[in-house]
Amino acid sequence: MGLGIAGASFQASKEDFLTTRLDYVVDVIRKHGVNWTRKNSLWPFPFATACCGIELMATGASRYDIARFGAEAMRFTPRQCDLVICAGRVAIKMLPVLQRLYLQMAEPKWVISMGACASTGGVFDTYAVVQGIDQFLPVDVYVPGCPPRPETLLEGVMAIQRIVENDGVRSSEERGRGMRLAVQPTVRVGLGEREESKS
Amino acid sequence: MSKATQAIVDLLADEFSDIEFAPAPLVECKNKEREQLCVRVPPDRLLEVMRFLHDDERCCFGQLSDLTCVDYLDFPNARDRFGVTYTLVSITLGHRLWVKCFVNDPDPEVPSVTCVWKGADWPEREVYDLFGIRFTGHPDLRRIMTWEGFEAHPLRKDYPLHGRGEREDFKVVTREDA
Numbered sequence: 001m002g003l004g005i006a007g008a009s010f011q012a013s014k015e016d017f018l019t020t021r022l023d024y025v026v027d028v029i030r031k032h033g034v035n036w037t038r039k040n041s042l043w044p045f046p047f048a049t050a051c052c053g054i055e056l057m058a059t060g061a062s063r064y065d066i067a068r069f070g071a072e073a074m075r076f077t078p079r080q081c082d083l084v085i086c087a088g089r090v091a092i093k094m095l096p097v098l099q100r101l102y103l104q105m106a107e108p109k110w111v112i113s114m115g116a117c118a119s120t121g122g123v124f125d126t127y128a129v130v131q132g133i134d135q136f137l138p139v140d141v142y143v144p145g146c147p148p149r150p151e152t153l154l155e156g157v158m159a160i161q162r163i164v165e166n167d168g169v170r171s172s173e174e175r176g177r178g179m180r181l182a183v184q185p186t187v188r189v190g191l192g193e194r195e196e197s198k199s
Numbered sequence: 200m201s202k203a204t205q206a207i208v209d210l211l212a213d214e215f216s217d218i219e220f221a222p223a224p225l226v227e228c229k230n231k232e233r234e235q236l237c238v239r240v241p242p243d244r245l246l247e248v249m250r251f252l253h254d255d256e257r258c259c260f261g262q263l264s265d266l267t268c269v270d271y272l273d274f275p276n277a278r279d280r281f282g283v284t285y286t287l288v289s290i291t292l293g294h295r296l297w298v299k300c301f302v303n304d305p306d307p308e309v310p311s312v313t314c315v316w317k318g319a320d321w322p323e324r325e326v327y328d329l330f331g332i333r334f335t336g337h338p339d340l341r342r343i344m345t346w347e348g349f350e351a352h353p354l355r356k357d358y359p360l361h362g363r364g365e366r367e368d369f370k371v372v373t374r375e376d377a
Contacts, residue, residue: 092366093345093346096369099370102372103372127353127358127359127360127363127365128353128365128366131366135369136369138372
């Protein structure tokens, strides 16, 4: 992106420098529009119905800290949110609730289907559990795992950020029925590294 | 066989000599002292027997600990289909008793014990919802787990595990709707 710094003099005074930075900011906003700010300020709706919700809480807590990705402002009303994180199995009694809160959210909005149960029904192949919310709801990102580790969920949030950055806010017709991306964790933290560094 | 429980079964046999209680241990134990007893009561005499168990000072079953049901469809040597099971606990005297009341299709009906133990209200609604057993005299017999309009009784053994299409029967919400 054109930073507007190349042409700036190196003997710039303080005032010049400030102007240059302002140029930069204006440029970024002009080029990336509102998406750059929007992707760093996702407001998730924690639709936590089962054990995935515990991992969602861990993702929000200090160790993994979803605030690093600007998505720490979780609200319990769909009217203030733009990202549903559906964490856990959805019973047949719960699906109409999920659909209604999705309809109540203002555009733009995205959906993460977190964990095996929300995505496929998981091991709960019974009359009472919906076998994948994507049958009845547009899902943007699937986060696999049973339950997914917080790193995987963060990768899912980053996938949403990439969607927001690249596609931005488009009308409902353009966006169709969701992106249907599945994420894999990019960062693996294991004991092995620590043991290697000791020896 | 626990002495306290045996005493209660003897008491019942004295009081209601026309009923075949058929006391049997819930689980066979090596230590007979630890065995717990289960008695059968026909549905038309249930309320009478339950009132006696609740009110008599030698029984004093003040708490209905659990009320559930078992579907004995295709169960070996089962004579009846549904067994409504009452778990009674006496907090004051420290003994327990299980009461089973067997009913059959097509119209399984059991008198409600809400007039004896008020706490039987919701468990009876649950049994009604999941097994389809009517509790006559219940103050508010509605479904409690599934919603109004749900037609089946899902814990019956002849109900298919994957349901009858209830989990696929939803409107699809697309982005165009939103």
